Amino acid sequence: xxxxxxxxxxxxxxxxxxxxxxxxxxxxxxxxxxxxxxxxxxxxxxxxxxxxxxxxxxxxxxxxxxxxxxxxxxxxxxxxxxxxxxxxxxxxxxxxxxxxxxxxxxxxxxxxxxxxxxxxxxxxxxxxxxxxxxxxxxxxxxxxxxxxxxxxxxxxxxxxxxxxxxxxxxxxxxxxxxxxxxxxxxxxxxxxxxxxxxxxxxxxxxxxxxxxxxxxxxxxxxxxxxxxxxxxxxxxxxxxxxxxxxxxxxxxxxxxxxxxxxxxxxxxxxxx
Numbered sequence: 001x002x003x004x005x006x007x008x009x010x011x012x013x014x015x016x017x018x019x020x021x022x023x024x025x026x027x028x029x030x031x032x033x034x035x036x037x038x039x040x041x042x043x044x045x046x047x048x049x050x051x052x053x054x055x056x057x058x059x060x061x062x063x064x065x066x067x068x069x070x071x072x073x074x075x076x077x078x079x080x081x082x083x084x085x086x087x088x089x090x091x092x093x094x095x096x097x098x099x100x101x102x103x104x105x106x107x108x109x110x111x112x113x114x115x116x117x118x119x120x121x122x123x124x125x126x127x128x129x130x131x132x133x134x135x136x137x138x139x140x141x142x143x144x145x146x147x148x149x150x151x152x153x154x155x156x157x158x159x160x161x162x163x164x165x166x167x168x169x170x171x172x173x174x175x176x177x178x179x180x181x182x183x184x185x186x187x188x189x190x191x192x193x194x195x196x197x198x199x200x201x202x203x204x205x206x207x208x209x210x211x212x213x214x215x216x217x218x219x220x221x222x223x224x225x226x227x228x229x230x231x232x233x234x235x236x237x238x239x240x241x242x243x244x245x246x247x248x249x250x251x252x253x254x255x256x257x258x259x260x261x262x263x264x265x266x267x268x269x270x271x272x
Contacts, residue, residue: 007194013090013153018052018083024091025081026050028098028148035146036103041242042250044111048077048102058084062202064097066106071114077107088198092157095148096140100161104245105139106132113252128253129213134220135248137165141225160194165221167192168207168214176211223256224248227263234267243270 007013015021029050036043046069053061061082069077079102082089099105109132113124140158149155167188174180174188182204189200207214227248232239247266254262 001191004194007090007092007153007156008196013092015083015086015089015091018086021083021086021089021091021094022050022052022081025079025094025098028095029079029102032099032103032143032146032148035148036108039142039146039241039245040104040108041246042112044108044115046071046077046107046111046115048079048107048111050079050081050102053080053082053084055084058082060202060205062206063089063093063199064101066101066110068110068114071111077111079107085198088196090157090194090196092153092194093161094157095143095150095154096158096161099139099143099148100136103139104142105136108139109135109249109253112249116250116252119252123252126253128255129216130220130223130256131253131259132220133213133217134222134224134256137162137217137221138224141221156194163193164189164195164203165218168203169218171204172207172211172214175207182208220256223259227260231263231267235270238270238272 015024029048048066048069052058053065061084063082065080067078067080069075079098081097101107113126116124140161143149144155144158149158171180171185171188175182175185185204185207186200189195189203190197193200195203228244231244244263244266247263248259251262
């Protein structure tokens with residue numbers, strides 16, 4: 001608890017201005033962009049930009065979010081970073097946030113889906129939360145293999161995000177099934193994550209008003225991790241991480257049972 005209290009209060013872990021926070025997010029995004037070709041065989045043509053959350057909604061808005069662009073209209077995607085209340089936006093979480101919301105998370109996955117040839121529009125733009133958000137969490141984990149986290153604090157930030165999503169499973173179930181109070185749910189996040197107090201309150205409001213989706217994040221990530229481990233075990237030296245990512249992404253968002261069938265078929269079709 002003393003370590004978490006230090007992280008929440010030490011000024012070295014926080015940006016000095018709105019511009020400083022956006023600049024740091026942009027630098028991390030560029031660092032990730034440079035590494036993508038080594039991990040993905042197919043990249044989207046659509047670009048994305050880093051921008052602040054609009055001032056009229058920032059006060060009670062989440063830490064960051066991705067907004068889809070439009071390949072047909074030439075509109076870039078947007079990775080939005082909340083630059084309000086800087087003492088509540090820890091920098092050690094910024095790499096994990098960027099991996100999730102920008103690349104190889106939501107922008108890469110959604111833009112690739114939008115650009116798929118021969119796939120109906122309803123499939124390209126489908127909202128399958130377990131797939132989309134599960135991929136976002138997988139992207140955070142993949143960032144460790146890609147060498148994105150540069151010091152122990154950034155690696156801890158990723159682990160704190162992982163605990164956040166695990167606590168979501170507990171809090172959502174506790175509130176909507178077991179009748180937990182907000183104080184009980186708040187304690188789960190305060191005691192087990194390094195999230196800022198403001199972020200915890202914003203997230204609690206989300207779970208109370210929107211039962212269920214919080215459960216899909218971790219469920220989807222666990223499935224992608226499981227399918228990758230199984231493919232690696234079956235293929236051995238023939239396993240190609242870039243082709244595996246193609247197999248996951250290049251049919252658009254899928255329910256998890258259909259994703260599993262697709263990966264099983266890909267494994268069987270991989271040449272000896």
